[in-house]
Every structure is written in C-alpha cells, then in structure tokens.
Amino acid sequence: MLLAVSLFACVGLSAEKAAAFSLFGIHLWGERDAEVDTVQDPVRYTVNFTLTGGDSDLEGFLRRRSELVSGQDQPVDGDLGLLVKARDDLQILVGSLYERAYYGGLVDIYIEGRPITDIVGLPNFDRVNPVPVTVNVKAGPLFNFARIDLQGDAAQFDPAKYDLVTGTPAYSTTILSAANAIVNDLKNEGHPFAEITQREVIANHDNATIDVIIGAMAGPIADLGPVAIKGSEAVDPDFIRHYSRLKAGQRYSPEELNEAANRLRKLNTFDSVVINTGDALDDNGQLPTTINVKDGKFRYFGVGATISSIDGAGLEGYWGHRNLFGHAEGLKIEGSVARIGEASGFDDLDFAGGITFTRPGLFLPSGTLTASLLTAAENPDPYNAKSVAAAVTYSYEQGDYNTITGGVETRYANIEDAFGTEDYLTFSVPVAFDRDSRNDALNPTEGLYLITTAQPTYDFLGDTFYSSFDAIASTYFAAGADDRFVLAGRLGVGTIVGGDSLKDIPATDRFYSGGGGSVRGYGYKTISPLNANGDETGGRSYVEASVEARIGVTKNVQIVPFVDAADVSSDAFPDFGDIRASAGIGVRYLTSFGPIRLDVAVPLDRYPNGERYGIYAGIGQAF
Incomplete structure (x- = not known):
C-alpha cells in the first residue's frame, strides 16, 4: 500500500451530527443546523414554487436565484423580515426572467395565501407552524433581438461582436455586457474618458421582440503622463516604475494598466497595488498616472510535514525575505528531512537544503536573475545520491504566456546505484521554454501548460x-454549464543522447516514472528498466501520458476517474517494450x-512485490 498525505495547515473538524462534516471551516456535506441564536424573533417558512412555460433549464435557474427558496432552511427575523425577503425576491425573479430574455413574465408571491402586494402594515404570521409561501412564475414568450442601433462613437463597431444579433434571444445580460465591452474597446483604443451616453431597450410585446439602442462618446485620445509612485517606504520608486513597464508618452490602455498592477502584485512585495489615472488631461495633454502601493511584510517563514506508509515522516521549513536591497530582491533559505521512521539509520534519511537569491527586473523589466546553492541526500x-549544486539562470518573459530561461549549473554527486558507486562532477547549460496559458494554475479548465528543457552536460x-x-x-x-465537465490530458517525452553507457550518466539525470506526480499507484521512481539482478537502472528515454475526467457532481465536488501510463527505455528512443499503466478514481473538493485532492490508484501491471495500490492527497489538481 502507498499512502501519502501532506499537512501544511491546521485542520478543524466539527459535526453536530455524525452525518455532517466540515473541513477548514467549510461545510462539505450533511445537514447544517439552522443558525437561530442571532435571530431574535425566528419565523420559519416553507416555499411552494411553480413555473409555467419557459425552457427546460429555467426552473432550476430561478430556484437558484430565489432567496426564498435557497434560504428556506433558515428562519427569518420577525414578520417584517419574511415580508421584506418576499418583496426582494419578487424583484430578483423578475430580473432573472429578463436575464433569460423573458420580458413578458409574471411573478406572483403569496404569504399565507395573500398576495404580498396586498399586505400592508405589520403582519402577524404563524409562530407554531412554518408559514406557507407560494411563488408562481409565468415565463411568457421568449423575446428575440429585432432592431440593433449603435450610435455615436459606438457606430464603428459590429453589433455581432457583442452578441447583439437579430433573431437571437435578447438576454438582458448580453445588453449590459455589450455596453461595457463597447466602453472597454474605446478605452483600449486610447480614450480614457469613453462613456455610454444612451442605452435604451424597447420591448414589443405583440411580436416578442426587443429593440436596442446604445450610444457612446469616446472622448480624446491620450498618452500617459509621468508615472508617479506613492506609498512605498522601502522599495525604490524607480524600480517600481521600471518593473511596471509603464512609461510617460505611452498610449493609454486599461488592459496594460491592469497587467502592470498584476505584475507588481506577483512580486509578493506589496500588500496592495492600485493604479489610478486622472479625471482630466494635464497641461501637456497627457493623462496623470499614479501607482499606489503599500509595502507588505518582507520577511516570511513556513513549515510543513508529510507522512507516508512507505517513506515515513518528513519535515520541512523555510525562511525568506522579499526586499533585501530595495529592488524586490528575494532570498529564501530552506531545508527538509524525510524518511523519518523508515530509514534504517541516519545515513538513509533524505536531506535537502539550500539558499536561493532572485533579482527581478534586472537588465530588462521582464527579466529575472536567479542564483542558487542546493545540497541534497x-x-x-x-x-x-549525495550532491551539491550551484546554478545561475536568467528568465525572460516573452509576452503574457511564454518564458525563456537560460543558465549554467555545476554539480558534484556521489551516487550508489545498480552499477555501483561513482563520483560525478558535471557542468551543464540548461535552456528552457515554458508556455502557460491556463486560466487557473490550481484548477485549470482551459489553456495549455508546456514545459520544455534542453540540458547539454559535461x-x-x-x-x-x-x-x-x-x-x-x-x-x-x-463542457457543460459552469464547466462541470473537464477533460484533462498530459503527455511527457524525454531522451538522453551521448555517453557510452547508462553508467556514464548520473542516476539523478536518468529518467524514471511512478509516483503521485506521474503514474499513480506505483512507487516513486519505480518504473524503470531493470538489470539482471532486478535493480532499477533508470532510462535514456521515456513517454508518459495521463488522462482524467473531472466531473462535477455538485458545485464544489468533482469525481475524477483517471488513467496513467508510462514507458521508460534504456535506448535513446522508447521501444514501448514495458508499458506500465494504472487506473484510479479521485475526488476533489x-x-x-484550490481543490483539495484525494486519489486512489491501482497498478494494472504491477511489479513483483510492488505496491497493490496508492493513495494520494494534496491541494490542487494532479496536473
């Protein structure tokens, strides 16, 4: 059995009933008791919700929007509290019908059989039994767009660009989004004061159509003025200005301003970053621009622990500084020990430690220098293997998604493996290209994540x-509503060329597979070619693939069936002579x-005396 769990936070469990469960203060399942302690005069109610007409998804949509429906398990405070909630719900449901293009819909709400429009003064509802509330919705016909008229400076745009298309459903959200998008497009053309001057929606109930008129005024085109820096006491203002990549005379673009703010936030040096522009142009016809920042806590530290039924316990810790010399330089000192309780002696423990220095914005605003000294057993x-390595790299961000990295590394290693004991002193020139267009690093639903490396070594x-x-x-x-179904795939390939034999290549540089980050269900680095004695030698090449379907069964819970497979070969090109695969199922909350992940995997072709299954837990999707 393989069981690995990482602990990096305090876990709080609470349950009034055995069937209820909470984690990290989040209610996961079971019935949550009504919170009545803060309600002075609790009034309970039940809702009978009916819908006439509409499409197949409308009732579920309205039920989710209804405060009466979603909140009926919780008492309201007093008679007036129930009446106010019902009146608010009337407006919510009417607006929700408009969102789905039902402009002729009717919503009637009754309390104890009385229309809420007829209830005046302070009512007196039942305190013994739940108060009956009835919600009747008549959807009416679906309205489509008829005439679409973009006026003023909006006339240059094609309405179809904003989903304003004659004959299609006239969702109110489409109209609002179109107006906002028109303003954003004008601003991205360099007009900082663009605004909507007219937004008119005319409903024709005779033929269930909507006419839309949207007018906009662009205002002047402007360039940014001198970029002022405010709020920082410890970070050099010139560095902030340099790293933001904003310059005086640059054409105004809200998108570039937002990217500059995000870029500064990712330094983790500031508690807050806000970029403001003026309400009018300055005397030079430029737009006053100010970067407002608030220094964060520069020193930080952390500790963590792991426990595994095979590898024993592990501890790790780190200390860091995010602004050593006033240019957001980073320094991180870290160390870890593993295999506690499983190692036969001190020499069999896993140790790692090191120090890493980073200097963002060096030479170019988009460049980062990294220097590190790392040692490991x-x-x-x-x-x-016992090793010590020193490396210097420089990374260059090429646009929003691409990063190019180059550097040098020297490493000394003493390694005992299937070929015996050998010392290695290597010098390498690693080069990498990464592309990351994922919409979320911890829970991606679209995009591509590509990591490529080439490392010549002597x-x-x-x-x-x-x-x-x-x-x-x-x-x-x-696919599906709210991306309830996500198909994720991963493919890895690698090869090593040069060296007369595998023994000439350090074991730490050879390819292996298996473990939570590759083929789940197999032990860490146990998928490998074997010698005559059955010892893993590592390989010159590998192909690795994973496919998993992340199926949302509720808003917060996913069931994830998956298949992993890999082939590791002694040759420079995979021969697919020993493919090892596993299958399993996981759950995500x-x-x-980020997602809390738990996976269980079973090897489909396990090694003799190999693991029968593996259990993995962590935060974030598997890939």
Whole structure:
C-alpha cells in the first residue's frame, strides 16, 4: 500500500451530527443546523414554487436565484423580515426572467395565501407552524433581438461582436455586457474618458421582440503622463516604475494598466497595488498616472510535514525575505528531512537544503536573475545520491504566456546505484521554454501548460558529454454549464543522447516514472528498466501520458476517474517494450484556495512485490 498525505495547515473538524462534516471551516456535506441564536424573533417558512412555460433549464435557474427558496432552511427575523425577503425576491425573479430574455413574465408571491402586494402594515404570521409561501412564475414568450442601433462613437463597431444579433434571444445580460465591452474597446483604443451616453431597450410585446439602442462618446485620445509612485517606504520608486513597464508618452490602455498592477502584485512585495489615472488631461495633454502601493511584510517563514506508509515522516521549513536591497530582491533559505521512521539509520534519511537569491527586473523589466546553492541526500529505491549544486539562470518573459530561461549549473554527486558507486562532477547549460496559458494554475479548465528543457552536460570526472531533452504538455477541455465537465490530458517525452553507457550518466539525470506526480499507484521512481539482478537502472528515454475526467457532481465536488501510463527505455528512443499503466478514481473538493485532492490508484501491471495500490492527497489538481 502507498499512502501519502501532506499537512501544511491546521485542520478543524466539527459535526453536530455524525452525518455532517466540515473541513477548514467549510461545510462539505450533511445537514447544517439552522443558525437561530442571532435571530431574535425566528419565523420559519416553507416555499411552494411553480413555473409555467419557459425552457427546460429555467426552473432550476430561478430556484437558484430565489432567496426564498435557497434560504428556506433558515428562519427569518420577525414578520417584517419574511415580508421584506418576499418583496426582494419578487424583484430578483423578475430580473432573472429578463436575464433569460423573458420580458413578458409574471411573478406572483403569496404569504399565507395573500398576495404580498396586498399586505400592508405589520403582519402577524404563524409562530407554531412554518408559514406557507407560494411563488408562481409565468415565463411568457421568449423575446428575440429585432432592431440593433449603435450610435455615436459606438457606430464603428459590429453589433455581432457583442452578441447583439437579430433573431437571437435578447438576454438582458448580453445588453449590459455589450455596453461595457463597447466602453472597454474605446478605452483600449486610447480614450480614457469613453462613456455610454444612451442605452435604451424597447420591448414589443405583440411580436416578442426587443429593440436596442446604445450610444457612446469616446472622448480624446491620450498618452500617459509621468508615472508617479506613492506609498512605498522601502522599495525604490524607480524600480517600481521600471518593473511596471509603464512609461510617460505611452498610449493609454486599461488592459496594460491592469497587467502592470498584476505584475507588481506577483512580486509578493506589496500588500496592495492600485493604479489610478486622472479625471482630466494635464497641461501637456497627457493623462496623470499614479501607482499606489503599500509595502507588505518582507520577511516570511513556513513549515510543513508529510507522512507516508512507505517513506515515513518528513519535515520541512523555510525562511525568506522579499526586499533585501530595495529592488524586490528575494532570498529564501530552506531545508527538509524525510524518511523519518523508515530509514534504517541516519545515513538513509533524505536531506535537502539550500539558499536561493532572485533579482527581478534586472537588465530588462521582464527579466529575472536567479542564483542558487542546493545540497541534497536522496534515497529513492533506484539509487542513493549525495550532491551539491550551484546554478545561475536568467528568465525572460516573452509576452503574457511564454518564458525563456537560460543558465549554467555545476554539480558534484556521489551516487550508489545498480552499477555501483561513482563520483560525478558535471557542468551543464540548461535552456528552457515554458508556455502557460491556463486560466487557473490550481484548477485549470482551459489553456495549455508546456514545459520544455534542453540540458547539454559535461562530466569532468568521467570525460563524458551527454545532452538531455524533455517536454511535458498539459491541456484542458471544458463542457457543460459552469464547466462541470473537464477533460484533462498530459503527455511527457524525454531522451538522453551521448555517453557510452547508462553508467556514464548520473542516476539523478536518468529518467524514471511512478509516483503521485506521474503514474499513480506505483512507487516513486519505480518504473524503470531493470538489470539482471532486478535493480532499477533508470532510462535514456521515456513517454508518459495521463488522462482524467473531472466531473462535477455538485458545485464544489468533482469525481475524477483517471488513467496513467508510462514507458521508460534504456535506448535513446522508447521501444514501448514495458508499458506500465494504472487506473484510479479521485475526488476533489473545490475551495477558494484550490481543490483539495484525494486519489486512489491501482497498478494494472504491477511489479513483483510492488505496491497493490496508492493513495494520494494534496491541494490542487494532479496536473
């Protein structure tokens, strides 16, 4: 059995009943008791909701929008509280009908059989039995767009660009979104004061159509003025201005202003970043621009723990600083120990430690220098390795999605593996290209995540030159309402060329598979070619693939069946002679800080004495 769980936060469990369960203060399942302690005069009610007409999805949509329906398990405060809630619900449901293009709909709400429009003064509802509330909705006909008229500076745009198309359903949200998009498009053309001057919606109930008139005024085109910096006490204003990539004379663009603010936030140096522009042009005809920041806490630290039925317990910790010299320089010192309780002695424990320095915005606003010194003692099944490595890299952000990285690394390693014990002193020049267009790093539903590396390496002690090439790509396809179904796929390939034999290549650079980050259900790095003694040697090439379907069964819960497979070969090109695969099922609970993940996987072709299944837990999707 393989069981791995990571603990990085305090977990609070509470349940008034055995069937109820809460995690991290979030109610997961079971019946939550009504919170009546803060209600001075609790009035309970029940709702009878009926819908006449409309499409198949309308009733569910209206029920989800109705405050009366969604809140009927909780008492309201007093008679007036129920009446006010019903009157508010009337407006909500009418607006919801408009959202779905039912402009002729009728909503009637009754309390104890009386229309709420007839209830005057302070009512006196039943306190013994739940008060009966009836909600009757008549959808009426679906309204379609008829005449669409964009006026003023909006006339240059094609209405179809904003989904304003004659003959299609006239959703009110489409009209509102179109007006907002027109203003944004004008602003992105350099008009900071663009505004909607007219928005008129005319409903023709005789033929169930909607006429729309939207007028806009662009105002002057403007460039940014000198960029002022306010609020920072410890970070150099010139660095903030440089890293934001905003310059005086640059054409105004709200999109670029937003990107600049996000760029500064990602430094994690500031508690807040807000970019403001003036309400009028300055004397030079430019737009006053100010970056307002608030310094955050520069020092930080963290601790973590892991526990595994195979690898024992592990501890890790780190300390860092986010602004060493006033230019958001980062320094992180970290260390970890693993295999506690499983190692036969001190020498069999896994240790890792290091120090990493980063300097963002060096030479170019989009460039980052990273220097690190790392040491490790690793003891996975295939090898035991003690190493120390120093590296310097420079990363360049090419647009919103692409990052190019190059650098140098030197490493000394003493490794005991299937070939014996060997020392290696290597010098390499790693080059990487990454593309990340995912819409969410922890829970992606669309986009591409691609990581490619090439690493020419020379071993001075063995007089050996070899090069490693590796690429891993993940992509996502969503379907259904609110992306309830997501098909995710990952493919990885790699090869090593050069070196007379596998022994000439350090075991830490060879390819292995298996574990929570690759083929679940197999032990970590246990998928590998074997020698005559049955020892893992690692390989020169690999192909690895994973497919999983993330199926939303509720708003927050996903069931995830998955299949993983890999082939690791001794040759430079995979021969697919020993494909190892696993299948499993997982569950995800979606939270504001990412999905909580639990997977169970079974090897479909396990090794002799290999693991029968694996259990994995963590935060974030598997890939």
